[in-house]
Amino acid sequence: MNEIIKIISNEFRAIGTNIPILIVLILGNVGYGFLYNLLYNTNVYKEAPIAIVDMSQSDLSRHFVDYIDATQQVKVVSKTMNFDEAKRMLIEREIVGFLYIPSELKEEIMKGNQAQCVVYGxxxxxxxYxxxxxxxxxxxxxINSELLPEMVESLNMIDVLFLANDKAVDIVNEPLYNSSEGYGTYLIPPVMVIIIFQTLMITVAMRCGEEKSTRLRDNKTTSWGYSIKIVLGKAFTNVMIYSVFxxxxxxxxxxIFDLPHLGNSLDIIIMMIPYLFASVFFCLSLSPLYTDGDMPLFFIVFMSVPLVFLTGISYPLxxxxxxxxxxxxxxxxxxATxxxxxxxxxxGDLSNVVPExxxxxxxxxxxFILSTIIFHFSSTKNK
Amino acid sequence: MNYEFMKGGFFAVVKRECLVLTSRPLYLFTALVFPLFALFFMTTIFGDGMIDSIPVAIVDEDDSRMSRNITRLCSAVPEIRVTQVVANTAEARDALLSKEIYGYLIIPNEFESDVNANKNTSLTLCYHYAFLSVGSEVLQGFLNVLRIIAVNPLQETANFLGIDEKTVESIASPISISAHPLYNPSLNYTSYLSFPYFWVLFQILILLNIAYSFGIEYKNGKIRDCLIAGNRKFTNVVLGKMFPYVIIFSSVAIFANVLMFNVLEFDLSSSIFAIIAVCVLFILATCSIAIFLFSIYPNLPIIISFISMFGSLGATFAGVTFPVNAMYPFFEKLSYFFPIRHFVVMTDYLRFESHAFIYYWEHLIVLMSFNILIILATVILKHKYKAASYGH
Structure with missing residues (x-):
């Protein structure tokens, strides 16, 4: 036990006196944390610029356009009767799409027919889109539910007039777990978990790489017991540091950034314990790859985007x-994400995360087993 | 012509860098194998690229003929697939939490009788927005059947009166909407993300490789050897060290483009040579910014951490998933300092528009301007080296 405490205090000292590691730990974590939240802090993508190609120029088409403009998703920045003009605006990125309203919109509807509008997004x-x-x-x-009485009247059949009194069923939309429908509130929680993993990996890897390049590793014994203690000592040190982060x-x-926060803190802590330990052991298992203090960054930073995909959050697993x-x-x-x-x-509660x-x-x-074996044999080899 | 430059300096540095590159397998891994891995990852991760047949549930609290009809209608759209019919919302939430479904539709108790009695009633459509991409597909799928479902009561009465389906449809939705997704009609994720995200990953590797190749010389105190090989000219050192990397990265770029546009047949409106040329310009711009950032603070561990951050931000500033104009104006402006931003705009034009040049020439100029940074970096490195020498 005393040996483990000694290893832990050595690790703390080594990390605390290594400027690059401290930079990653403090500036990296705090910087990344704030920066990513700020980048997506606008959260909801509102008022995408669109155009309307209104060939109808009727009161009905204008009414329809008013309805569209009233939504928070888009903003009508241009109304034109020229299809090519709208296409030009789209190509030049002035707009992200346009709606084509046909010239016969009102006439067709007056006749009781259906009129088709086309969205180009x-x-x-x-x-x-x-x-x-x-x-x-x-x-x-x-607008369709508003037009219903007129449409029924256009049928010119007395006995169906009461159809107009038929109420259309209301549809209630309920986006679950992200009530603001924001991109930030969707992306940032998983990204935070990934950043923890990444900076943890960078810290562990830089320390291992530094040890290796300066041959500082304490290889006074090759016993299995000591290898286990080394691995546990390193793991506890990093888990303690990363508990704070x-x-x-x-x-x-x-x-601070008003992200979804419905969970029970105790459940999250119970989940984070195996996550942090698994991350450190995983990183220690890869230690033969850390030939010096800087090379690990290649692998870790490069894996940032693939990690987001592999969580299954942005694309279904x-x-x-x-x-x-x-x-x-x-x-x-x-x-873990x-x-x-x-x-x-x-x-959810812990019963919902049993597979994870x-x-x-x-x-x-x-x-843990893998990293112990690797540490054991690498210290044997060093000796 | 300066033959010294041809014989001694530049090529000696190139030769030295090639020897360094082949001295450790790890260098070839980071310069060649990692980019190829990125290519493999980005072209295969999305499977066939289509998010469809997403499992959803119907919370049928009514259990009536009408509610079963709605379930049938929901099963008919390609985006969603009704895998469960449950009796209450709690069951649906459990299924959602265990990822068995990604959304559900609630048909309330007494729905059919309320409709028949012409009372106000509503259907509640719930979709998983913690998983935004899947949730939005569920929403689109439900929206496709929504119009039919919303006028279900009307349809029932009309059918009873013997009015034909087409007329009912006209009454119910006089304005119908037909959607034309431009550039990617099937909304395929492979077509959407594979190309830009491969380059996002690749630029991270380019930045790191270049910064590392310079940094390791400084760290190991070998920069003097480089200078001797380069006839004591920093220009030779900078260009000579970059040259083998540019060749390797350009070869990967050619391979990636041929694979994506000729073998996998991604859409390409321009010539493949044009897109390869833009890719090579992007590689040069990224190398330039890497050496420039390095020259500001030539300390390997610290600058490589900073460059990692710069590279990762490229994923955001590429503007592929979240439009940059939706960010704070400061970040939108900041994105223009990232070559990937210009590269994505240019390649979007090349991939989807003919006569693309007239639209992207401004971005081309900006991308080429990044190369000025090589000159700046050379001057800065030279200055710092001299200052350090005098210090000694």
């Missing part, structure tokens, strides 16, 4: 090919 960003699609569809639902990322920042699904179970951040979203954003907890504890066990 850019998919260069799917959010742009989603905004124009939603705005026009919701506006059309509103976890409170910052998952407790403080959501409060079920639709990924099997070989990438395996990675979801190999890297601690993937199940999913578990955190379930607990904190969706208001099993995965995380499984990773803890496997990577």
């Amino acid at each position: 850019s998919t260069l960003s799917f959010l742009d 989603l905004n124009i699609y939603e705005a026009v569809n919701f506006a059309s639902l509103d 976890s409170v910052f990322f998952l407790g403080l920042l959501p409060l 079920e639709l990924m090919p099997w070989h990438w699904k395996i990675f979801h179970y190999l890297i601690p951040t993937a199940p 999913l578990a955190f979203v379930k607990l904190d954003c969706m208001g 907890m099993i995965t995380l504890w499984g990773q803890c066990a496997v990577y």
Whole structure:
């Protein structure tokens, strides 16, 4: 036990006196945490600029356009009768889409026929397309229910007039777990969990790399017991440090930036314990790759975007090919992010994250054994 | 012609850098294998790229003929697939939390009788927005059946009166909407993200490789050797060290473009040579910014941490998923200092518009201007080296 405490105090001293590691720990964590929250702090993508090609120029078409403009998703920045002009604006990125209203809109509707309007939306960003699609569809639902009595009258059949009194069923939209429908409130909680993993990996890797390049590793003994103590000592040190940063990322920042925060703190702590340990053991298992203090960054930073995808938050895990699904179970951040979203954003409890907890504890066990073996043999080799 | 530059300096540095590159397998890994891995990852991660048949539930509190009809209608759209019919919202929430479903529609108790009695009633559509991309597909799927469902009572009465379907449709939705998603008609995620995100990952690697290749020389005190090889000219050192990387990265770029546009047949409205040329310009711009950032503070561990952050921010400032104009104006302006921003705009034009040049030439000029930073970096490095030498 005394030996473990000695290892822990050595680790603290080594980390506390290593400027680059301190920079990553303090500036990296705090900087990344605030910066990403600020980047997406506008949260809801509102008022995507669109144009209307109104060939009808009728009171009805103007009324429809008013409905569209009233939605928060889009802003009508141009009304024209020239299709090519709208196309030009779209190509020159002045607008993200346009609605084509046919010239015979009013006439057709007066005759009791259906008139078709066409939405042209850019998919260069799917959010742009989603905004124009939603705005026009919701506006059309509103105007259609308003037109219902007139349409029934146009049938010219006395016995169906009472149809006009038939009420259309109201549709209530309820976006779950992200009531503001924001992009920030969707992306930032998982990103916070990923940043914890990344900076933790960078810290552990820089320390291992530094040890290796300066051959400072304490290889006074090659016993299995000592290897276990080294691994545990390193793990406890980093878990202690990252407990503080976890409170910052998952407790403080959501409060400051008003992120979804429905979870029970105790449940989150219970989930974070295997996550932090699994992350340190995972990182220590990769230590043969850290040939010096800087090389690990290549791998870790490069993995940032793939990690977001592998969590299954931005693209459903079920639709990924099997070989990438395996990675979801190999890297601690993937199940932990999913578990955190379930607990904190969706208001679930521990019973809802059982598969993720099993995965995380499984990773803890496997990577602990693996890292001990690796440390044991590397110290034997060094000797 | 300066033959010294040709013989001694520049090529000697190139040769030295090639030897360094082949001295450790790790260098080739980071310069060549990692980019190829990124290419493999980004072209395969989305499967067939289509988010469809998303499992949803119907919370059927009414259990009537009308509610079963609604369930049938919901099953008919391609975006969603009704996998569960449950009796209450609590069950649906549990299914949602265990990721069995991504949304549900609540048909309230007494729905059919309320409709028949012409009372106000509503259907509640719930979709998972903690998973925004899937949730929005669920929303679109439900919206497609919404119009039919909303006028269900009307349809029932009309059918009873013997009015034909087409007339009912006209009465119910006099204004119908037809959607044309431009550039990516099937809303395929592979077409959407694979190309730009491969380059986001690649630029991180370019930045790190270049910063590391210079940084390690400073760290190991070998910069003097580089200068000797480069005839004591920093220009030779900077260009000579960058050259092998530019060749490797450009080869990866050619391979990636051929794979994406010729083999995987992603849409491309311009010539493949044009897009390769823009990719090479982007590689040069990214190398330039890497060496410039390094020259400001040539300390390997610290600058490489900063460059990592710069590279990661490229994923945000590329503006592919969240439009940059939706961010705070400061960040929108800041995005123009990232070559990836200009690269994405240019390649969007090249991929989807013919005569693209007339739209993107301004971005081309900005992208090329990044190369000025090489000159600045050379001057700064030279100045710092001299200052350090005098210090000694």
